[in-house]
Amino acid sequence: MKKYTYKVKGGKLLIIKIEIENNLIKKFQLLGDFFLYPEEKISSIENVLINTRREDVLDTLKNVIQKEKIQLLGFTEEDIVLLINQAFEDEKNNG
């Protein structure tokens, strides 16, 4: 998996590990020194993005966060999108 890192201004360090195939996210892991409540819901966020297209990532994230009452501290869903977009750009340019 490819790794992308982003230090959120006034927030926490966000790391994603991602694999993209045919414009779909195939593997995804969210790592870092942030806070997320309840903690076990991290897997909901990671799983929901599998087989998601770039243009659906933000809505997909917003939905799962709202539906499962997830609270993020030290980052936002937009910060995750920023890193995922980088990964898709790299894939477009190199893949």
Added chain:
Amino acid sequence: MKKITGRVIFDKKPQSAYVNMATDYAIMSLCETPTLRLYSWSPSAVSIGRFQSLKDEVDTEFCDENGINYVRRITGGGAVFHQHELTYSFCIPTKNEFFSPDLHESYRFISQAVIDGLSKLGINAEYKPINDLQVGNRKISGCAQTRKNNVILQHGTILMDLDVVTMFRILKVPKEKISDKQIADVKERVTSIKDQIKKEVSVEEAAKAIIEGFNKVFKIDFKDSILTPEENKIKEKAEKEIFSNPQWTYER
């Protein structure tokens, strides 16, 4: 405001990372009254945040060779090298009348207790959101919070002294984090009780000050306490099945 009763557990004997994390877990699991625990670590250990990759953050080979434990916390936040420090954990039911369950507010409120404690030692620390206490622009304490079944657990470190060389050897510090704060030298960013007041303070002395800080901010009448048999049972189980279990440690 009427004083409520709480428990304070001061573990004078330093314990392993696995016992320490299992003890906080056990107290949180059964928490009905506010419980403050103060403890330290032997052997030295690294704890990593719930969402961090162990291999990316910690040089585990170096730790194994040097008898340093590593453990994954149930709380988020970053990797911490626990050596010369006093650690606190504070569990409180969210239904508590004067306690805001709001995330930011509760971090601030509990941090204020630690700030008051440090001021009793003559140290003026400030809360630096989200989870740091600083003296000037140098970090002296970090904390992390979790919630489950209407109980908040916040645990945090208070640096007594600092061994930057070993800390850097163990932690794979991400460059982004350092450059963001625009200070390359960690000694410029981190301080300790010893560094601030230029003398050795015993763990007992520091613990006493922190207890006073919680007493003042929370208006809690703390009674000396030890783990109940029920808490001990959960602690022993969690030590084995969670905190020293590689499945948990290497989970990500």
